[in-house]
Each structure stands twice: as structure tokens, then as C-alpha cells.
Amino acid sequence: MKSACLWCFGLLMLCPGPVQALVETYDFSNPELEVRYQDLTEELRCPKCQNQNIADSNAPIAQDLRRLLHQQLEDGNSNAEILDHMVARYGEFVRYRPSFGGVSIILWLAPALLLLAAFGVLLLALRSKSVVSNAGVASLSTEEQARLQSLLNKAEQDS
Amino acid sequence: MVSRLKLFLPLILFAMLAITLFRGLSLDPREMPSALIDRPFPAFSLPRLNGTGLLSQADLKGQVSLLNVWATWCVACRVEHPYLKQLAQKGIPVFGLNYKDNDADAQRWLEELGDPYRFNIADHDGTLGLDLGVYGAPETYLVDAAGVIRYRHAGVLDQRVWDAVFQPLYQTLMAESGDQ
Numbered sequence: 001m002k003s004a005c006l007w008c009f010g011l012l013m014l015c016p017g018p019v020q021a022l023v024e025t026y027d028f029s030n031p032e033l034e035v036r037y038q039d040l041t042e043e044l045r046c047p048k049c050q051n052q053n054i055a056d057s058n059a060p061i062a063q064d065l066r067r068l069l070h071q072q073l074e075d076g077n078s079n080a081e082i083l084d085h086m087v088a089r090y091g092e093f094v095r096y097r098p099s100f101g102g103v104s105i106i107l108w109l110a111p112a113l114l115l116l117a118a119f120g121v122l123l124l125a126l127r128s129k130s131v132v133s134n135a136g137v138a139s140l141s142t143e144e145q146a147r148l149q150s151l152l153n154k155a156e157q158d159s
Numbered sequence: 160m161v162s163r164l165k166l167f168l169p170l171i172l173f174a175m176l177a178i179t180l181f182r183g184l185s186l187d188p189r190e191m192p193s194a195l196i197d198r199p200f201p202a203f204s205l206p207r208l209n210g211t212g213l214l215s216q217a218d219l220k221g222q223v224s225l226l227n228v229w230a231t232w233c234v235a236c237r238v239e240h241p242y243l244k245q246l247a248q249k250g251i252p253v254f255g256l257n258y259k260d261n262d263a264d265a266q267r268w269l270e271e272l273g274d275p276y277r278f279n280i281a282d283h284d285g286t287l288g289l290d291l292g293v294y295g296a297p298e299t300y301l302v303d304a305a306g307v308i309r310y311r312h313a314g315v316l317d318q319r320v321w322d323a324v325f326q327p328l329y330q331t332l333m334a335e336s337g338d339q
Contacts, residue, residue: 047294050188060259061294064285089292091194 024063026070033073040069040082043097047090193300193311194292200226200306201290208257208279209266218278220306223332224252225299225325227276227316228288231264233296239315240272246321247275251329255279258288258296301328304336 028034041055046062054062054069065086072082086094098104140148195201200216207214219226227243229236247253255276257265262281269276282288291300294313301310310328312320 047191047292060285064289068289087194089194089290090294091191091292093191 024066026066028070029074036079037069037073040073040079041066043083043095044069044086045094045096047094053096189313191313193308195308196311198308200300200302200308201287203280203287203290205287206281208255208262208281210278214278214280216306219254219302221304222252223304223329223336224254224277224302225316226254226256226302228256228258228291228293228296228298228300230258230260230296231268232260235315236297237272239297239317240275242315242317242321243275244273252277256287256291256293257281258293259283259285299325301325301332303332 026037028037038055042053044054044065046052046054046057046059046065048059048061049057052062054065069082072085077085083095087099092098092102092104098107100108200219202216204213204215206212225246227239229239243253253275255278257279259282261283265279265281269279280287285293292311297315299312299316300308303309309332310324312324314320316325
């Protein structure tokens, strides 16, 4: 029963706004703005669809964000100002390339740290292997050395 | 002794991975905290639905209240509507943000289904929605007496969500505003 409710809820959450199949186009006063528009629509994440950027998404919210983006570019805002504006409303979530600092620092540093850890493990593994083989050689006592030598001598005589 | 422990390393790694993945399964990716928690309600100046004059953020102050984002094109809002009426009947102030809708449809909806809202802000273009970080309807914001956003719930507000989250917060905020 509970899972059925959750399913219904999930389906309802999918309910779209007015469906519009056309992706709108904007006129820019300056070709440089259009390039920045393309870059930013690819970097900004659609809050509703979660795994699409606002360039790819046709959700109503993505359309609104594109309109807002166009307006802000035409108003002469810098990329940093525009991203701050979006993050203030939708949180760090809205950026596919999160800023360096705060909670997202773990995202930026994790690959390097994991690589270092992997090298560390590799180094330890190689080291312990060579220690074991050395230990094996060194563990022959003088008595054993003497016996080994006599066996070798015997083998030589037999041949 | 140490080499004995090493034998268990794969098992330990497996257990850690299993715990991480299991936790991942039970997390809801849609449960995003609003970026506006503990921030003042964004400034706006928008018409009142079926009324005259403009509404602003000052009209929300003075009591702990709910602000419900809804629209007639939103099917889930229809599911949520009876529960909002129950809350309003209990005396909890509910304000509406009619999000990207047209006034005639919204008016018909309220006439047919009942009107739990003290007033409705008509946000035709979704500009206040953008400032609030709304990404779909329905959403419900808990706003304190000073007009500061204290909680945001995305999705249908029902008895379960109310009991689990809103009710305790609401009581705390009521106690806070009583002290002042």
C-alpha cells in the first residue's frame, strides 16, 4: 500500500506543465553573448529533470531559466554574476561544474586522493612482497647453510 | 596477526560498498533543500488573483504561515487540494502562489474545489517562482512571522508529511513568535 502510494506520487511528480515541443530561439545583440549563452546553458543543470542541462531539457523550468539567462546576458552581467544569481535560488545543485570550496571540495579532491591512495596500496604491496622474499633467504641458519653446502657438494660428486 | 586481518580486507571493502550503495537506494534525489532556507522571502510585487491591488512580501509577515505553489495544469495539486482545505479549517494560515497559470482557470478551480487560501499571488510568468527556486508544482514553503523561509517541501503535502515535518516545525515557530 505504501509503495503503491509512493508510485502514484512519483508518477504525479512527473506531470509536466504545458507541453511545448519547440525550443525557442533568442536574438543576441552581440555574437559573443550567444557563445556565452551556449556555454552557460550547457553548464546549468535543470532542477526538475536532474540529469539534463538546461540546453537539453524542455521542461518548463528549463525554458524559464533560459529566458532568465538571455535577459541577464543582455543586461551585461558577467558569467560569475549569473551563476551566483542561479546558485542563490537553486543551490549549488544547479551547476554541473560546482565551485571549489565548501562541501563540493570533496568532489574536486576525491580523484586525486583516491589515486594517491591507490599508489600507496601498490607501494605497500610491492614492499611487503620483497620483504617476504628477503626474509626467506635470511632465515637459513648457519647450520642449514652448512647442510645446504654439503648437499650441493654431494650432488656435484655424484654427477 | 596483521596478515590474518588482510584476509578480511575484501570482506570489509564489500561491506563498506554495500552500506554506501544501500544508503544510496533509500535517498530521494528530489529532496533538495531550498537554497533560501533561513533567508527572507524574496521581494516581489505581483497582482492579487481575482482582486485589485498589488501584493508584496510584507503581506506574508505577521504570522507563521504556509505558502503553497499551485496551478490548474498541475495534476498533483488536485490531489493535494483537500488536505490544504483541512489545514485552513484548522486555522493555519495558507497563502497561495498561483504559478504560471491563467486567472480564469484558477478562479474556476477555486469555485469548484473550494478556496483554502487567505489570498493568492498571481505569478503569470513565474518570475517569483524563479526567485523562490521553484522547480515544479506543488511546493509548500513554511514562512515564519518575520517573513523568513524556514522549510520547503517539494511535492504533495499530505497528512504524513505534515505529521513528520511541518507539525513539529510549525509548533516550534509558533512558540518562538509567542515569545517575542
